Amino acid sequence: MRTALLIAFLLLSDFCQAQRFKEWFRQKKTQKEYLIEQIAQYKIYLELLEKGYKIAKEGLTTIHDIKSGEFKLHKNYMDSLRIVSTQVGSYKKIQFIESLYSKIKAITASSENRLGKSAYLNNEELVYVKGVYGRLLQDCERITDALKDVTRDGPLSMSDDERFKRIDLFYAQMQSNYSFAKAFSSEAMVLAASRLREADDIKIRRAINDAQ
Incomplete structure (x- = not known):
């Protein structure tokens, strides 16, 4: 009887031990599957981060490229405004101004020369005339x-229309100076001519008085 009980106890112990091992392996398997799942999720997370970083980087690169392109276009446009076109360079009013x-230089030089030799203007008047001409x-x-700045490359950033308007203004100013x-030279x-006539009249009157 004792032998039968001992055998039954041992069999029960083995069964319980087997159940514990089975449960332990089941838990280990569950933990392993959980870890595998966590690793898989972490891998997906890293991939998403990498993709997000790539998208952000590409976006920043695109923005930089756009800004660089806009700056380059703006710079090219501003540089083009510094170049005088053939239409502006061949504008006839440029030659008219010159x-x-x-x-004007010929008129002032001739007037100064003739007035200086006439002897009918005093020194103060001659100084005044020279100052006006100067x-x-x-x-x-x-x-x-x-005009040179407007009609040559480099100094000014201006469109053709702005250059034409500026040249027209210079032409009007030079015309005014010429007039x-x-x-002034004529006056x-x-x-001087009136002084000459006055001097001649005086000479004539003196001659008449002397004859009397």
Whole structure:
């Protein structure tokens, strides 16, 4: 009887031990599957992070490329405004301005020379005439210097339309200076001529008085 009980106890112990091992292996398997699942999820997370970083990087690169392209286009446009087109360079009013300036210089030089030799204007009047002509020529030089900046590459960023308008303005200013040079020179010569007539009248009256 004891032997039968002992055998039964041992069999029961083995069964319980087997159940514990089975449960232990089942738990280990469950943990392993859980770990595998966690690793898989972590891998997916890393892949998503990598894709997100790649998208962000590509987005920043695209933005940079767009900005760089816009800056380049803007720079090219601004650089093009510094180049004088053939249409502007061949504008006839440029030559007209230069021609008027030459005529003004000729008028002032001739007037100063003739008035200086006439002896019918006093020194104060001659100084005044020279001062007027000097300021007039300075203004003409200002116009021609500004014209050079508008009609050559580099100094100014301007569209063709802006350059044409500026040249038109210079032409109007030079025309005004030319008209003034002619009028002032004519008035100065009239004054000298009137002094000459006065001197002649005085000589004639003296001659008449002497004859009497």
